[in-house]
Amino acid sequence: MTNPSVMDRIGPAWRAAAGTDMSRRRFIKLTGASGLAIGLVSAGAAGAATPKAGAAKLKPGQQPGAFVHIDPKGVVTIQINRLEFGQGSHTGLARILADELDADWNSVRAELAPAGEAYKDPAFGLQMTGGSNSIQNSFTQYRELGARARAMLIEAAARKWKVDAATVRTRAGQLIAADGRSAGYGEMSEAAMALPVPASVTLKKSSEFRLIGKPANRLDSADKSTGRQTFGIDMRRPGMKTVLIARPPHFGGTVAGFDAAQAQAVKGVDSAMQVELDRGATGVAVVADGFWPAHMGREKLKVQWKAPAELADSRKLDQQFGALRGRDGLPARAGDLSGMAGAKKTIKADFRFPFLAHAPMEPLNAVIEMSGTGDGRRCDIWTGTQFQTIDQVTVAKVLQLKPQQVNIHTMFAGGGFGRRATPTADYLADTARVMKAWLAAGRSEPLKVVWTREDDIRGGYYRPLTLHRAEIGLGDDGRIAAWKHTIVSPSILKGTPFEAFLVKDGVDATAVEGVADTAYDLPIAVSVHHPAVNVPMLWWRSVGHTHSAFVMETLIDRIAREAGRDPVALRRDLLKKHPRHLAALDLAVRKSGYGTKSLPAGRAWGTAVHESFRSVVAHVVELSIEDEAPKLHRVTSAIHCNLAVNPRSVEAQIEGAVLMAIGTTIDGSEITLRDGVVEQSNFDSYAMPRMPDMPPVDVHIVPSGDPPTGVGEPGLPPLAPAMANAIFAITGKPVEALPIRL
């Protein structure tokens, strides 16, 4: 492993700081359920996880710590400790557990687990879905659980049949004795439940995998093709009202006064109330019977806003950032630049990457409901979130509850791309603040807080505006003599709970990843400026790699041209010590026909390779320029993600990442601000890639049996630079900004 994702650094540090030692978790039985149910709890919380005798039978999702439940009919229900928002972990983790359990795949169901101690990421000590870590970090955990459940079933059968457990085999949900007697897992589930959970088990050899490594369709394909899949936005509770929030036009703005008379005259509007919001802002919540009256009511609201002192403006930010990149910033990587003086040629390049909104297809939303009194007071929230336990703590604080009194029910989410992992828990804290105001008004009905698309596009938490400058000196022989690199990118982590682990000596690791830790063997020195800007910013699918890969990979092609080298050959030279890079690059190159196939006139090849989230992806594109815009004809991709748990899902993630990356290149894919106001508001002003923008994508996977690495994000970073390299090959003019304007 050459450059571990910065996300990988969070885990140990967070765990230590939070005092959670995930290794002290133990496997337990959950006696409230019929059949067999086992799970994990942290050592200290074991008591809480065991329901009292005679207690109502609970479903696994209602029990803290349950992971797998086999009912007497043989239905296997697996709890997924991650959000499912398209990436496929819901199916992938279920298959991992089911393989070790040797379950019949047709009997397997998967559910998303609620917020709970047991469901924290075993490496991070934080319940989260991000950093392409779901499969990487839970691979062994899910195998261990499956293997234990299987061992208990075998032991139960052996005792019943009075044979040696070593002679009992399993096959797809069946227990089979040497003499041919057999029983389904369901039949043996109650007997297995009477046995202790084994302290240790032997996991399968990879040659024994029946499901892992084999392509499979998603468990949720049918529900998602027929409208049956329920998302957070579809949740409803008895008596529930719908809330839209009028937010200030400037980040951190406040309400100076408002008149709700006309809003309240709208049929279906219940009331309007001033509420506190994220980042010290205030706004007005319109409560109504359904979305449309809430929307109409919000339109009719008259609010006088007070702007904050600092108003971000794109033109001024470009100037400010531009001036900064002429100066050395905080050192992010030391390098020997002595070769610059004697350089025969120099390349000087300035790059710009805009603010980007995540724009998941399902706008943000949450349903909140209060119940009980005194110690029995509880708050239930139904939402699609990547950060359940951070949300839980934040909501509890707003409502003055203990975290255990807040139940976060994880709903399927219509995309997220990082937007649902906010260290401030912004949209859930706002939901709780609305509930607080609602309670203060003497009301108690459940509320659904919904964001419109306009709220989403204008709501901040963008990928930061980022500038780079590179000065590269080349020697006589075309060798790279020195490389001075300056990055200007606001820190997304300063002021968050992650600052302590990911901001070192002032350097936010997410701003320099992909450059400071480049796999290329280079004499490179990197420094960074983190200007403060009054715009909320956040990670966006593949984080810093969204810009760093573009810069590095286009510069390699420019160096190759100056040196008269083939860009693929130059990469191979500079990556000699990185076999996974070479394997991915070589596979994509070979499958694409680069170097062997000739292209129709007007088309050019473009190649890029980049490591992120511990995986390496190479793309080779065929591109031409039509109507003054780049047109992709084909993308050939190769990924080295070690063992591909579900190759079909890996392909889907690469296809999706390719499309999202294409999205960053198209005109109109940019958030800009004028005097503090975001200038875009919906898909008519913030452009999305559409069907005609999608080229054929062929995905190839480097075969490997090593423990899985990330898949959701690594396909994104190298695509835009591969396009830019093809454009450079055609026009001779380097591309130095996204979106691409020719």
Added chain:
Amino acid sequence: MANFKVNGRSVKADVDDSTPLLWVLRDSLNLTGTKYGCGVAQCGACTVHLDGQPVRSCVTPVADVEGASVVTIEQIGSGRIGQAVQKAWVEKDVPQCGYCQSGQVMSAVALLRDNATPGDADIDEAMEGNICRCGTYGRIRAAIKAAAANLN
């Protein structure tokens, strides 16, 4: 007040005439398979069939559907084309997050109703109004072709 049919059932919507059909389906009738993505006819997530034609329900005032017949994702699978499309969707493992897919299926069914053998350009044209943020376009294209082949 508007009277119309949804999935073969007569319904009365006691809402303001300006209310988009989308919110009548989702909030009044609890037919939540039809999705909200933009509210301004830009994304196609809310696509339903109105007297057999695909429309964006987010910009269709309920007053305009008086007396009409609406079919949603909840019912489209009962028809021959709808069934073939949904089957192809599952076989090609199209959905990722799935949020756009109700609208994608509705647009695809409308395309195949008009054109039994759509080529790439036909697919581009018919599906361009449906955004998929997850990037399932390639599989959608393959699934439409597979459904067409199955139907012919």
